[in-house]
Amino acid sequence: MDERVHEHAEVLVDWSARVEAGDDVVLSVAEGTHDLAVAVAEELGDRGANLLTTYDSDEVARAYLRAHDGGFSTGEHELTMVENADVYLRLGGGRNTSALADVPSTARQKYATATAELREARMATDWVSTVHPTRSLAQQAGMAYEEYRNFAYSAILRDWEALAGEMAGMKELLDSGSEVRIEKERTDLTMSVEGRTAVNSAASVSYDSHNLPSGEVFTAPHATEGEVFFDVPMTINGKRLRDVSLTFEGGEVVDFSAGANEGELETILDTDDGARRSGELGIGMNRGIDRFTDNILFDEKMGDTIHLALGRAYDACLPDGEAGNASAVHVDLITDMSEGVMEIDGEVVQRNGVFRWEEGFER
Known part of the structure; x- marks a missing residue:
């Protein structure tokens, strides 16, 4: 087994999930992630955690969703399992990244709505999602398998403590700011971040960060106004979205195209009322990610990108007692800022993909 698989497992268990002796851990294992699952199980056993493993297959999900009549229930049995877990680890990496492509959109929409309580329960745990580099992901990225593995581990096996220190400056700018403006071709968008708390997403639950790799700073914007063009293609629910344009008025999407x-x-936007509002503004800062791979876990963290999520806002960004945007979906869309400007309260923070504290920033 590649030694980097063991390093990945150690980072996931120690740095990301902060697993301790006696923790009840649910480990969700996708079809192609056997090696990583074995390494993670070894790490969990070494720490004296309690392990329950579940199988996560897009092909199994496809068969279920296509056969069901659409009257989905919450899934009380799975809800009970998750509510009794301290840690939820998801290992992504299936055999076919388009396995769900022929599942009717209405079925996915109904299932997402019915299982909203289950997703909330997962998010109440110390949950972390990661991916094992598989041949299907390499193919989706248009890369040779070994090339893709090198790429993935360069993003995952980082000095996360050092990156957290660097990203702290962006968090401070967002926390002290009131308005963010994004300008580039076909984009002029403003949003309020006043009263919000940004998350320094350094791949650890101790930073309110739940992805490995991570490397972004995100917040929960509101009062979004203007137009935005997402020029980074992204496969969502087995369908490849490209050249997405959204127009916001009064904080809500009033026009769209792709x-x-x-x-x-359109199906995503029609899921519920919250699906037409922005739930997240994320700023990618992981310089270990140097190309787009059609995988949101990597692409949204790339150092010269910004992403917005339609739908659910994360509680970590909200004041105590305040409810943010609620939705059964949280769908990220990415725009390349290599030819664009981001301002906070009128001050340029990033120009053409370079942050103002980085070498090469044009003042």
């Missing part, structure tokens, strides 16, 4: 699979975008 160069491919516009119907899928």
Whole structure:
């Protein structure tokens, strides 16, 4: 086994999930992640955690969703399991990244709505999602398998403590700011971040961060106004969305278009009232990610990108007692800022993908 698999497991268990002796851990294992699952199980056993393993297969999900009549229940049996867990670890990496492509959008929408309580329960645990580099992900990224593995581990096996220190400056700017403006071709968007708390997403639950790799600073914007163009293609629910344009008025999407699979975008927006509002503004800062791979876990963390999520806002960004945007979906869309400007309260923070504290920033 590649030694980097063991390093990945150690980072996941120690740095990311902070697993301790006696913790009840649910380990969700996708089809192609056997090696990583074995390494994670060894790490959990070494720490004296209690392990329950579940199988996560897009092909199994496809069969279920296509056969069901659509009257989905909450899934009380799975809810009970998650509510009794301290830690929930998801290992992604299936055999076919388009396995769900022919599942009707209405079925996915109904299932997402019915299982909203289950997702909330998962998010109440110390949950972390990661991926094992598989051949299907390499193919989706248009890369040779070994090339993709090198890419993935360069993003995952980082000095996370050092990156957390660097990203702290962006968090401070967002926390003290009132308005963010994004300008580039076909984009002029403003949003309020006043009263919000940004998350320094350094791949650890101790930072309110739940992805490995991570490397972004995100917050929960509101009062979003203007137009935004997402020029980074992204496969969502097995459908590849490309060249997405959104127009916001009064904080809500009032017009939209897509160069491919516009119907899928419409289905997402029609999920519920919150799906037409922005739930997240994320600023990518992981310089270990140097290309787009059609995988949101990596692409949204890339150092010269910004992403917005339609739907659910994260509680960590909200004042105590305040409810943010609620939705059964949280769908990220990415725009490349290599030719664009981001301002906070009128001050340029990033120009053409370079942050103002980095070498090469044009003042």
